[in-house]
Amino acid sequence: NAGVMQNPRHLVRRRGQEARLRCSPMKGHSHVYWYRQLPEEGLKFMVYLQKENIIDESGMPKERFSAEFPKEGPSILRIQQVVRGDSAAYFCASQNDGGADTQYFGPGTRLTVL
Amino acid sequence: GQNIDQPTEMTATEGAIVQINCTYQTSGFNGLFWYQQHAGEAPTFLSYNVLDGLEEKGRFSSFLSRSKGYSYLLLKELQMKDSASYLCAPWGSARQLTFGSGTQLTVLP
Numbered sequence: 001n002a003g004v005m006q007n008p009r010h011l012v013r014r015r016g017q018e019a020r021l022r023c024s025p026m027k028g029h030s031h032v033y034w035y036r037q038l039p040e041e042g043l044k045f046m047v048y049l050q051k052e053n054i055i056d057e058s059g060m061p062k063e064r065f066s067a068e069f070p071k072e073g074p075s076i077l078r079i080q081q082v083v084r085g086d087s088a089a090y091f092c093a094s095q096n097d098g099g100a101d102t103q104y105f106g107p108g109t110r111l112t113v114l
Numbered sequence: 115g116q117n118i119d120q121p122t123e124m125t126a127t128e129g130a131i132v133q134i135n136c137t138y139q140t141s142g143f144n145g146l147f148w149y150q151q152h153a154g155e156a157p158t159f160l161s162y163n164v165l166d167g168l169e170e171k172g173r174f175s176s177f178l179s180r181s182k183g184y185s186y187l188l189l190k191e192l193q194m195k196d197s198a199s200y201l202c203a204p205w206g207s208a209r210q211l212t213f214g215s216g217t218q219l220t221v222l223p
Contacts, residue, residue, distance in 0.1 A: 031209075033209075033210055033211075035213075041215065042201070042213045042214060042215040042216055043157065043201070043211075043213040044213075045210040045211065045212065048209050048210050055209065056208065056209060056210065058208075059210070091156055091157070093211075102147070102159050102162060103147075103159075103211060104159065105149075105156040105157045105158070106156060107155070107156050108155075108156050
């Protein structure tokens with residue numbers, strides 16, 4: 001049973017470019033959460049999605065950031081016109097049920113903006 | 115809002131016991147998670163407490179007092195590989211987890 005998969009593991013972008021991060025949840029999981037971890041800081045919630053729906057995007061910046069979880073395929077976190085401050089580790093977590101089930105984390109994507 | 119407080123750093127010796135405390139204030143409360151995170155890696159699930167009391171799982175145990183807004187993670191027979199950040203994450207009225215800044219544990223030989 002494969003765990004949560006994220007790709008790429010490392011991503012380097014220049015300021016102004018777009019970053020596209022992918023997350024494939026565990027088999028059978030239909031709930032996905034994205035978290036951001038800045039260097040030397042804790043994990044901060046960004047967005048919570050179910051298949052084809054954004055449930056809670058209260059932690060995601062209103063501009064330049066978007067997320068989707070289509071019916072088929074991985075969840076995508078998209079950052080347009082990246083800036084140096086976007087450099088961070090982005091983790092996704094998947095969950096079977098949106099209730100008390102454990103969230104299982106992927107290995108993360110480390111984004112570096114030059 | 116949510117407020118989570120845990121020590122920033124702790125140091126202990128191999129073979130010893132260490133207790134990592136966490137106090138929290140949340141909007142609603144459904145349970146509390148503990149995760150372990152090694153540097154540069156993903157958080158991994160350690161425990162989940164819903165009811166008051168101690169949950170034991172091998173070398174790791176977790177305690178919860180809902181009325182006091184308090185939890186601790188107890189690590190016994192410390193090993194070098196236990197050096198990591200330990201994250202307290204209460205689960206409140208929102209679906210997502212809110213993490214504390216984590217406690218960086220260093221295990222010395």
